[in-house]
Amino acid sequence: MKELTADVIIVGAGPTGLYAAYYAGFRGWTTVVLDNLPEAGGQITAMYPEKEIYDVAGFPSIRGRVLVDELKAQADEFEPQYLLGSQAKELEASDEHVIIRTDDDITITGRALIITGGIGSFRPRPLPAGQEWENRGLSFFVTDPQAHDGKDVVIVGGGDSALDWAHMMHPRANSVSVVHRRDQFRAHGSMVDQARKLGIAFYTPYEVTSLRGDDNVAEVEITHKKSGEVTVLPAQSVIAALGFIANIGPIADWGLEIEKRRIVVAPDMSTNLPRVFAAGDITTYRGKVPLLSLGFGEAALAVNNAAPLVSPELGVFPGHSSGESN
Numbered sequence: 001m002k003e004l005t006a007d008v009i010i011v012g013a014g015p016t017g018l019y020a021a022y023y024a025g026f027r028g029w030t031t032v033v034l035d036n037l038p039e040a041g042g043q044i045t046a047m048y049p050e051k052e053i054y055d056v057a058g059f060p061s062i063r064g065r066v067l068v069d070e071l072k073a074q075a076d077e078f079e080p081q082y083l084l085g086s087q088a089k090e091l092e093a094s095d096e097h098v099i100i101r102t103d104d105d106i107t108i109t110g111r112a113l114i115i116t117g118g119i120g121s122f123r124p125r126p127l128p129a130g131q132e133w134e135n136r137g138l139s140f141f142v143t144d145p146q147a148h149d150g151k152d153v154v155i156v157g158g159g160d161s162a163l164d165w166a167h168m169m170h171p172r173a174n175s176v177s178v179v180h181r182r183d184q185f186r187a188h189g190s191m192v193d194q195a196r197k198l199g200i201a202f203y204t205p206y207e208v209t210s211l212r213g214d215d216n217v218a219e220v221e222i223t224h225k226k227s228g229e230v231t232v233l234p235a236q237s238v239i240a241a242l243g244f245i246a247n248i249g250p251i252a253d254w255g256l257e258i259e260k261r262r263i264v265v266a267p268d269m270s271t272n273l274p275r276v277f278a279a280g281d282i283t284t285y286r287g288k289v290p291l292l293s294l295g296f297g298e299a300a301l302a303v304n305n306a307a308p309l310v311s312p313e314l315g316v317f318p319g320h321s322s323g324e325s326n
């Protein structure tokens, strides 16, 4: 068993947790930041590292991976201690301190806890016909676009991710086909229209009925949902973009006030437990919108409102990072 102490414990190294780590460092505190994933960056790293993001203040466009690198660089200035691959399992919160115990037997004691657990742990919705083909040509996210270069790529799904990836693959793949079980798409109509103009092939309403090949997938059998007609497409790469199943896991058992798998927070981001704050996608309050820009603001609110508990001599307002006095 390992024991650690920090001024502030941050559960979740997604974009909100990384920004909270920066802000806590800026306030002069030590932090332990834990995440059950092996890499920092939360949903961005796991699901859309190569996508451009257009609504982060100050960046007309920034690639997911680059935003995470910059958030990490900003936080790392204050040397947070990362525990990656560790899940926060138990919480003990009192007026004196907070204690987190992890699934790999680490106990961390802090003066405040900020929960930035996002949507919790998430796993992709499986492709029923593809169970044996994971890592043998079947993937659920595009984390390395080059891996699909020159291949016949079949994308399964009709949401924004499916269409984004179709566009991303088009210049690099030998062919791109989108297979969707309905005629209507959840993705933006303009993305579908543009994809058709680019020559991306659409198969609707079809479902994938089998994947075939030797070591790696070589072709995909699809069946028309109404007529039963079977078509076989060449495919060395199949990307199943069918959404994901999320679970906030142990956090639900910590005695927090929870509404629809989200933690209820007050305007200062405090929760119903002493010394416990929350920020980012995991929170709910009237008017909440689960976006990156909100998460950053909430992280700053949570950290600064924890200040009187972490360092009683400090006020809530941190002063300006630019050093300008007002």
Ligand SMILES: Cc1cc2nc3c(=O)[nH]c(=O)nc-3n(C[C@H](O)[C@H](O)[C@H](O)COP(=O)(O)OP(=O)(O)OC[C@H]3O[C@@H](n4cnc5c(N)ncnc54)[C@H](O)[C@@H]3O)c2cc1C
Pocket (backbone or CB within 6 Å): 011, 012, 013, 014, 015, 016, 017, 034, 035, 036, 037, 041, 042, 043, 044, 047, 048, 052, 053, 054, 055, 086, 087, 088, 089, 116, 117, 118, 119, 120, 121, 161, 248, 249, 250, 251, 279, 280, 281, 282, 290, 291, 292, 293, 295
């Ligand atoms: C495909 C896609 C595209 C998107 N595009 C945009 C966009 O263009 N603009 C925008 O503003 N938003 C976008 N979003 C939403 C945005 O990604 C989220 O709002 C953001 O990631 C929330 O950050 P977070 O840090 O609060 O949570 P998350 O990113 O979910 O990170 C939470 C982290 O906490 C960890 N965790 C959870 N429970 C525990 C535990 N018990 N112990 C340890 N670790 C734990 C998880 O493993 C995870 O890494 C998009 C989301 C998706 C899926």
